[in-house]
Amino acid sequence: MSQTAAGQDGGASQRALTTTCCIAGGGPAGMMLGLLLARAGIDVTVLEKHRDFLRDFRGDTIHPSTLGIMDELGLLDELLKLPHNEVSKLSVMVGSTPINFADFTFLPKRHAFIALMPQWDFLDFLAAEARRYPNFRLIMQAKVVDLLEKEGRRVVGVRAQTPEGPLDVHANLTVGCDGRHSTVREKAGLVVEDIGAPIDVFWMRLSRRPDDPTTSGRLNAGSFFALLDRGDYYQIACVIPKGKSESIRAQGLPAFRSFIAEGLPLLADRVDELRSWDDVKLLSVSIDRLRTWYRPGLLCIGDAAHAMSPVGGVGINLAIQDAVAAANILWKPLSKGTLTTFDLAKVQHRRTLPTRVTQRLQVLAQNRIIKPVLRSTRPLRPPRFMRLIDRMPLLQRIPARIVGVGVRPEHVQSPQIAARTAPEGPSA
Numbered sequence: 001m002s003q004t005a006a007g008q009d010g011g012a013s014q015r016a017l018t019t020t021c022c023i024a025g026g027g028p029a030g031m032m033l034g035l036l037l038a039r040a041g042i043d044v045t046v047l048e049k050h051r052d053f054l055r056d057f058r059g060d061t062i063h064p065s066t067l068g069i070m071d072e073l074g075l076l077d078e079l080l081k082l083p084h085n086e087v088s089k090l091s092v093m094v095g096s097t098p099i100n101f102a103d104f105t106f107l108p109k110r111h112a113f114i115a116l117m118p119q120w121d122f123l124d125f126l127a128a129e130a131r132r133y134p135n136f137r138l139i140m141q142a143k144v145v146d147l148l149e150k151e152g153r154r155v156v157g158v159r160a161q162t163p164e165g166p167l168d169v170h171a172n173l174t175v176g177c178d179g180r181h182s183t184v185r186e187k188a189g190l191v192v193e194d195i196g197a198p199i200d201v202f203w204m205r206l207s208r209r210p211d212d213p214t215t216s217g218r219l220n221a222g223s224f225f226a227l228l229d230r231g232d233y234y235q236i237a238c239v240i241p242k243g244k245s246e247s248i249r250a251q252g253l254p255a256f257r258s259f260i261a262e263g264l265p266l267l268a269d270r271v272d273e274l275r276s277w278d279d280v281k282l283l284s285v286s287i288d289r290l291r292t293w294y295r296p297g298l299l300c301i302g303d304a305a306h307a308m309s310p311v312g313g314v315g316i317n318l319a320i321q322d323a324v325a326a327a328n329i330l331w332k333p334l335s336k337g338t339l340t341t342f343d344l345a346k347v348q349h350r351r352t353l354p355t356r357v358t359q360r361l362q363v364l365a366q367n368r369i370i371k372p373v374l375r376s377t378r379p380l381r382p383p384r385f386m387r388l389i390d391r392m393p394l395l396q397r398i399p400a401r402i403v404g405v406g407v408r409p410e411h412v413q414s415p416q417i418a419a420r421t422a423p424e425g426p427s428a
Contacts, residue, residue, distance in 0.1 A: 065406055095220055157171045204281070224370055306359065321351070324411070
C-alpha cells in the first residue's frame with residue numbers, strides 16, 4: 001500500500017492511497033472478505049463510515065455455517081471465548097401451544113448451535129485478526145461518497161470523506177459491502193430488482209430473568225414477535241405491516257406497551273422499561289437484489305447485492321458466505337494482477353442460487369405465515385405442518401438446515417500466505 005498527498009483546488013492537500021482491493025463497508029461481508037484476502041497476501045483497505053462497530057439492534061445471530069467458516073480458519077475457539085449464548089433448538093409459541101420446529105444438534109458438534117453474540121463483538125474480533133496481517137488496513141470514519149472511474153466505465157477506486165478531509169483510494173478492485181442502502185451500487189448505476197416485503201420491524205430490548213422459559217418467539221392474533229436471548233435481556237423484534245410505523249407511534253407509547261403486554265404475556269410486567277420511542281428502533285424491511293453484481297473493477301456482495309428480510313436471521317450468514325466465495329474465486333487473479341470482469345461474474349454465478357432460494361423462502365414465509373398472522377382476529381392454533389414438525393423430531397432437521405446451513409454453503413479455499421504478527425493487546 002502507498003499513500004500520497006497531491007495539490008488540489010489552489011494548493012489544498014488531497015490525500016490518496018493505492019491498494020490492490022478496496023472494500024467499502026466494514027460489516028460482516030466486508031470484514032470477512034478483508035480478512036480472507038489479507039491472509040492470502042493481498043493488499044486490502046477496508047473503509048468503514050462509522051467510528052466504531054457499536055450499533056444496537058443488528059443481526060446478532062452467528063449460524064452454524066459461519067461457525068464452520070471460523071473453524072476452518074482456526075478461529076472458532078477464540079471467538080467462542082467472547083460472551084455469547086448458544087441455542088441448539090428453536091421453539092415458538094403459536095397461540096397458547098409451544099412448537100419445536102428446528103433442531104441443530106444433528107450438525108457437527110462444534111457447529112451444532114446458533115451463537116447469539118453482539119455483532120460489534122464479532123466485527124471487532126474479525127478486525128483484530130485481520131490487523132495481524134501487515135497488508136491489511138482498516139480506516140474508520142471513512143464514508144465512501146463516489147467512485148473513481150477511467151474511460152470505458154472501469155472503476156479504479158473510491159472517494160471517501162474522512163475527518164481529515166477527502167481521501168482517494170485507488171484500487172485494482174473495489175468491493176461494495178456497504179449494505180442495503182449502498183452508495184457503491186447507487187454510484188455504479190447497478191439495476192436493483194425490488195422483490196417486495198409486506199412488513200417492517202420494531203426492535204427493542206426488555207429485561208430477561210433467570211427463570212424465564214426458553215422461547216424464540218410468539219405468534220398470536222394480530223401479533224408476531226421474535227425473541228433473542230441475550231443473557232440479561234431479550235432483543236425483541238415486533239413485526240408490523242409495512243408502512244404502519246407512524247400510525248402506531250401516533251397512538252402513543254402506552255398503547256404500544258399494552259400491545260406488547262398482550263402479545264408477550266411473559267414480559268407484561270416489564271413493558272414500562274420502554275420509556276420513550278427512542279427505545280424502539282424501526283427496521284424498514286426490504287427484499288431486493290441486483291440484476292448484475294459487478295462492473296469492470298467493481299463487485300457488490302452481501303446486502304449491497306441482495307437485501308434480505310430478517311426472517312430466519314440469515315442475512316449476516318449469507319453475506320459471509322458471499323465473502324468466502326469471493327475470496328476463493330478472486331485471490332489468485334488479484335495476486336497475479338490478472339483480474340478480469342469474467343472473474344467477478346463467477347462470484348455472482350456462484351452465489352445467485354443461494355440468494356434466490358433464500359429470498360424465495362423468505363417471501364413464502366412472509367406471505368403464507370406472517371401476513372395471515374398479522375391480519376388474524378381470532379386466537380391462533382398451530383397449522384398442521386407445524387404440529388407435524390413438532391411431533392416428529394427428525395423433521396426438525398429440515399428447517400434447522402435451511403436456517404443454520406443454507407443453500408450451497410461455502411468452505412475456505414483461499415490460502416494463508418501472509419505472515420501474522422502477534423495478537424492485538426486489549427483495546428484502549
